[in-house]
Amino acid sequence: MTDETPLRADAKLNRERILAAAEDVFLERGAGVSLDDVARRAGVGIGTLYRRFPTREDLLAAAxxxxxxxxxxxxxxxxxxxxxxxxxxxxxxxxxxxxxxxxxxxxxxxxxxxxxxxxxxxxxxxxxxxxxxxxxxxxxxxxxxxxxxxxxxxxxxxxxxxxxxxxxxxxxxxxxxxxxxxxx
Amino acid sequence: MTDETPLRADAKLNRERILAAAEDVFLERGAGVSLDDVARRAGVGIGTLYRRFPTREDLLAAAxxxxxxxxxxxxxxxxxxxxxxxxxxxxxxxxxxxxxxxxxxxxxxxxxxxxxxxxxxxxxxxxxxxxxxxxxxxxxxxxxxxxxxxxxxxxxxxxxxxxxxxxxxxxxxxxxxxxxxxxx
DNA sequence: TTGCAAGTGGAGGATATCTCCACATATAAA
DNA sequence: TTTATATGTGGAGATATCCTCCACTTGCAA
CATH class of the missing domain: 1.10.357 (Tetracycline Repressor; domain 2)
Incomplete structure (x- = not known):
């Protein structure tokens, strides 16, 4: 259930960037906003977002x-x-x-x-x-x-x-x- | 609120076809199913469906x-x-x-x-x-x-x-x- | 018959989702 | 330091849905 191995330093930073961007975008435009937009705002590839948060609900829960x-x-x-x-x-x-x-x-x-x-x-x-x-x-x-x-x-x-x-x-x-x- | 002019005969038939198809498809696969699928099942163009039922809720309400x-x-x-x-x-x-x-x-x-x-x-x-x-x-x-x-x-x-x-x-x-x- | 308001279909533009993989790099071991 | 490699990255592209638009068709009233 919980993730075993700790994140690599760069990955951890990206994760935080994604969460900060998600908070901004969700606040501004609601929980249904395009995840591409979240990734773009975070300055991160969409693949990276999906690797960390496989579903929208995972991202919402984390945010x-x-x-x-x-x-x-x-x-x-x-x-x-x-x-x-x-x-x-x-x-x-x-x-x-x-x-x-x-x-x-x-x-x-x-x-x-x-x-x-x-x-x-x-x-x-x-x-x-x-x-x-x-x-x-x-x-x-x-x-x-x-x-x-x-x-x-x-x-x-x-x-x-x-x-x-x-x-x-x-x-x-x-x-x-x-x-x-x-x-x- | 209510539609003024009565439907033309062919339009009325199509409307009924759409409703019958919607009933089938919604029953089988839930209220969130693709509206293209409904139109296809009804044997009707997607434009016709949207002309008659501008939103999914309109279709649901009619069905x-x-x-x-x-x-x-x-x-x-x-x-x-x-x-x-x-x-x-x-x-x-x-x-x-x-x-x-x-x-x-x-x-x-x-x-x-x-x-x-x-x-x-x-x-x-x-x-x-x-x-x-x-x-x-x-x-x-x-x-x-x-x-x-x-x-x-x-x-x-x-x-x-x-x-x-x-x-x-x-x-x-x-x-x-x-x-x-x-x-x- | 005929004129036209009403109706039709579906191509296509816009937007989203999610996968895949060639490439990059942090880090632990040698 | 130098590897070896597990871990991480970006983003193109396949797929899906929504919805609009408009050239074309047709029922029907006159």
Whole structure:
């Protein structure tokens, strides 16, 4: 799963160049941009890009890694002072917010999270932890899986990146998903 | 919005050929298939296809129209004998089931429903009616919008088209989203 | 019959993806 | 230092899809 041999010095530099270029280009023009453009911006051949990141999702996962790491860290810090359900709710909201940083990223969220990048791993782990905690404390139904949460986040991201709806729309949808549609 | 002048006889025939071909090809290989393939299967030039259906979503909406019409009709019939919440729940379940007929359709559900095809309109109208009824009878939170339901359906479709989960999985997720993730 | 609005096909330009391989070079061992 | 070679590189080109454009055809109303 993880790459065995360490990269050669020049290769490592190119890898970083690619990631920096990807961040710029994805931010500017969305997650669907041509990978040739990324390579060009990085000053690197397209072959080099593909050797390092065989799929677009690999590149997205790597480019997002730091962000996801931050997402996990924020959640960890916050969850100490929140009840389990609120912590999970806040986590979901953040996940959606992060997914909307690159336009068009939402559709890949599920795939990307499954790639073993440190950040992806951190975010998944944190989500699983929060869910489990909420479930053992009886705050959340026991038959919900982490995968369900990812789907929810995906759907909300998709819905909110079409409409130019603000953060209150995201919060509303998260609330609906957390508390249900039926009046209580 | 709706097309003014009626189609010429030959054009109408071609339109039907395209729709029949689209149904076959989408069923076989998913909603993302090459539109050239659809045109070829229909025995029609690609230009003709684009003239009639400017975007893939237009074609999807038209191909789905009959199905959506059936979805609405079923719901209308059923809702007479069900309490508002159950009727809404059943409607949601159907919406998801229909969305999974073409692989890869789920992500377009929101866009497609907004296209004025008779079936799309019927399904939307029915959903809005059920939601309103449930809300005026106090069975469902007043701050939920139809758009939220589409979001829910999308999420569940996405979740269940990845896993090869059966209908009981769909029912389960609908239940979760009707009653909330939070334990009651 | 006939005029023409409506319709048709598909070549072709634009854009993307991804592979392949001749060539270059960092690095570890001699 | 000098190799030997595993590792890395660039980018041409094969393949695929999208979508437009326009010369040509045809249904149909008058």
């Amino acid at each position: 997002y890694s730091a962000r996801f790491e931050a997402c996990a860290e924020t959640s960890r810090a916050r969850s100490a002072t929140l009840d389990p359900a609120s912590a999970l709710s806040a986590y979901l909201e953040d996940l959606v917010r992060y997914s909307n940083v690159y336009r068009g990223f939402a559709a890949s969220l599920g795939t990307v999270l499954q790639i073993g990048t440190p950040g992806c791993l951190a975010t998944s782990t944190e989500g699983i932890r929060l869910l489990q905690r909420a479930q053992t404390e009886g705050a959340v139904r026991p038959d919900v899986r982490f995968n369900d949460l990812v789907c929810v986040a995906t759907a909300i991201s998709l819905a909110t990146e079409q409409d130019r709806s603000g953060p209150e729309q995201i919060a509303h949808l998260v609330d609906v998903f957390m508390n249900g549609i039926v009046r209580r | 789905y129209s009959a199905r959506f019409e059936a979805c609405a009709e079923t719901s209308r019939a059923r809702s007479a004998t069900l309490d508002p919440a159950s009727a809404l729940s059943a409607y949601l379940e159907d919406l998801v089931r229909y969305s999974n007929v073409y692989r890869g359709f789920a992500a377009s559900l929101g866009t497609v429903l907004q296209i004025g095809t008779p079936g799309c309109l019927a399904t939307s109208t029915e959903g809005i009616r059920l939601l309103q009824r449930a809300q005026t009878e106090g069975a469902v939170r007043p701050d939920v919008r139809f758009n939220d339901l589409v979001c829910v359906a999308t999420a569940i479709s996405l979740a269940t088209e990845q896993d090869r989960s059966g209908p009981e999985q769909i029912a389960h997720l609908v239940d979760v989203f009707m009653n909330g993730i939070v334990r009651r």
